[in-house]
Amino acid sequence: MSYPYQIRSLEEYQQAWRESVTDPEGFWANVADHFYWRKKWDKVLEWNFREPDVKWFQGAKLNITENCLDRHLGTLGNQPAIIWEPNDPEEHHRVITYRDLYNKVCQFANVLKNNGVKKGDRVCIYMGMIPELAIAVLACARIGAIHSVVFGGFSAQSIADRILDAQCNVVITCDGAFRGAKDIPLKAVIDDALMACPSVKRVIVCTRTRTPVSMLKGRDVWWEDEIKKVETMGNPACPAEEMDAEDMLFILYTSGSTGKPKGVVHTCGGYMVYANYTFVNTFQYQPREVYFCTADIGWITGHSYIVYGPLSAGATTLMFEGVPTYPDAGRFWDIVDKYRVNILYTAPTAIRSLMSFGLGPVNHKSLTSITKLGSVGEPINEEAWHWFKDHIGKGKAPIVDTWWQTETGGIMITPIAGVTPEKPGYATLPLPGIQPILVDENGKEIEGNGVSGNLCIKFPWPGMLRTTYGDHERCRKTYFSTYDNLYFTGDGCLRDEDGMYRITGRVDDVLNVSGHRIGTAEVENAINMHHGVVESAVVGYPHDIKGQGIYAFVISEKMVHDPELTRKDILQTVSRIIGPIAKPDKIQFVSGLPKTRSGKIMRRILRKIAEGEADKLGDTSTLLDPGVVDEIKEGRL
Ligand code: WTA
Numbered sequence: 001m002s003y004p005y006q007i008r009s010l011e012e013y014q015q016a017w018r019e020s021v022t023d024p025e026g027f028w029a030n031v032a033d034h035f036y037w038r039k040k041w042d043k044v045l046e047w048n049f050r051e052p053d054v055k056w057f058q059g060a061k062l063n064i065t066e067n068c069l070d071r072h073l074g075t076l077g078n079q080p081a082i083i084w085e086p087n088d089p090e091e092h093h094r095v096i097t098y099r100d101l102y103n104k105v106c107q108f109a110n111v112l113k114n115n116g117v118k119k120g121d122r123v124c125i126y127m128g129m130i131p132e133l134a135i136a137v138l139a140c141a142r143i144g145a146i147h148s149v150v151f152g153g154f155s156a157q158s159i160a161d162r163i164l165d166a167q168c169n170v171v172i173t174c175d176g177a178f179r180g181a182k183d184i185p186l187k188a189v190i191d192d193a194l195m196a197c198p199s200v201k202r203v204i205v206c207t208r209t210r211t212p213v214s215m216l217k218g219r220d221v222w223w224e225d226e227i228k229k230v231e232t233m234g235n236p237a238c239p240a241e242e243m244d245a246e247d248m249l250f251i252l253y254t255s256g257s258t259g260k261p262k263g264v265v266h267t268c269g270g271y272m273v274y275a276n277y278t279f280v281n282t283f284q285y286q287p288r289e290v291y292f293c294t295a296d297i298g299w300i301t302g303h304s305y306i307v308y309g310p311l312s313a314g315a316t317t318l319m320f321e322g323v324p325t326y327p328d329a330g331r332f333w334d335i336v337d338k339y340r341v342n343i344l345y346t347a348p349t350a351i352r353s354l355m356s357f358g359l360g361p362v363n364h365k366s367l368t369s370i371t372k373l374g375s376v377g378e379p380i381n382e383e384a385w386h387w388f389k390d391h392i393g394k395g396k397a398p399i400v401d402t403w404w405q406t407e408t409g410g411i412m413i414t415p416i417a418g419v420t421p422e423k424p425g426y427a428t429l430p431l432p433g434i435q436p437i438l439v440d441e442n443g444k445e446i447e448g449n450g451v452s453g454n455l456c457i458k459f460p461w462p463g464m465l466r467t468t469y470g471d472h473e474r475c476r477k478t479y480f481s482t483y484d485n486l487y488f489t490g491d492g493c494l495r496d497e498d499g500m501y502r503i504t505g506r507v508d509d510v511l512n513v514s515g516h517r518i519g520t521a522e523v524e525n526a527i528n529m530h531h532g533v534v535e536s537a538v539v540g541y542p543h544d545i546k547g548q549g550i551y552a553f554v555i556s557e558k559m560v561h562d563p564e565l566t567r568k569d570i571l572q573t574v575s576r577i578i579g580p581i582a583k584p585d586k587i588q589f590v591s592g593l594p595k596t597r598s599g600k601i602m603r604r605i606l607r608k609i610a611e612g613e614a615d616k617l618g619d620t621s622t623l624l625d626p627g628v629v630d631e632i633k634e635g636r637l
Contacts, residue, residue, distance in 0.1 A: 056270035063240035087322035119144030128177025151298025156192035176209030245269025263469030274463025279309030330361030377515030409463025
């Protein structure tokens, strides 16, 4: 494959960015021309941010899997599409060529059809990082079913919420998943979730761990048995469903500052073009390079940069089942050497965690294959940036610090590897097509350089969310109502003297814990469900490895006799309600929370206390009872 739209120099970048602003429709039409469409678009873009209503490539017909699979068969059929490294390094790895992947996707797409799945149906996928997860995702796309992948770290309750919200009637899962030394019983979690979801009529279970599972007659079937059935049916092909560019491709749930997670909706045409364009450009992907993104497909990074971006570009994408520290903290580097990985895309939290083991696990690794490095998910501190650069990139490989969100579908602000300048801690410059602006609280644009404000985007891009599933008003309110005619990211941002962007973190009540987005309100709701809890307030605090830790202030009904046990009980409750990823790092029992006279919790004060900056509380005169602050300060953990 060649990528005529790949930017190769700073001048080309500047020119492309200018073009994308002066003639966005022409710019994106030129990119989109290099994909396979059953029918081209009637109109490139129609939009307003008020409703919002955004349509890219209207009237165009396509199937994203024809772009990820069919179109590569002639030239790349025997090239590895997916290399899979199992959790246990002693187990055999798998190499799946484009032809194999095509066959497997068609086969499983036929399984879905046999099980009554039709275009437009929502399918929940809850699996570990095995190739069958990517196959399941693509098989849904093949027949026009809308996938909703739920990360393996979420609880039964969270899965049920997502299944109900999207009204899924089919679930695809595994018996279990291997993650490091753990063995996670996925099917058992699904069984619990489905007690609340009578609409689910079919569960397809893929074998992985051979954990004993209960298989409900009439509802649960084995992946392998279903494959055998379609094998005996003869024709293995599965024609791709013709999709409208604006038909839904997938739903992915993500946390916001209020209420339950919302289902971010991405559509077929624009998302495909954007995931591919940003992959090919940001990483400067060259044919035959081995690309390793360490994310999980349960998150947007996995959707866009393990599955759709790389496969639509005919790349070789490496999928890793395990965790960076198993069997030891050299695992990533072993994988890099084993497959001669060229591009490594990971998260600051992983880098910081591996840094903490010192250079021992890095020292005897070659790492000479690496030519480009990437970071995503949270701000990368300079120390981690330099460690990554010096010890993994051997001082030579460029690092792309990519800023983006579930809602943006793809990378927005980032260096282009080796092409545009990099600067530690900075996501640097917007990709072509992206028009960031900084605004103050009143929505007034902050112009010039050497300034900071709230980060907004003022013009649509093809990969942006179209709605939140089942609740368009929520989408409007969350992203398009804070500032008139702008998409509001929820992030604070600084633009330095050279016009480079540095993301400073969320300005709303969303935490970023180990790169996972968690709403404080969600955690509070979970804590409040625990017996005896009267009220709670959750804030973030700086955490050496996780970036942010979760600090919970909890009022309990009675005096807590055994605070240690009660803490554990609360953790258990949060695990049950949301999942282990949302467990607070610290729980402090308090007798009151700082509130204003109107009853609002002053989180600003709690944040300062959690951060250990109780001497910088600022104005506390509006508090109803300033006394509680002293008590909380004294009891800080
Ligand atoms: C944060 C992950 C600083 C940011 C792709 C954003 C970052 C949220 C970066 C989205 C980065 C992501 N530098 N902060 N390079 N990348 N973030 O939806 O706060 O899981 O709003 O998408 O992560 O998280 P999400």
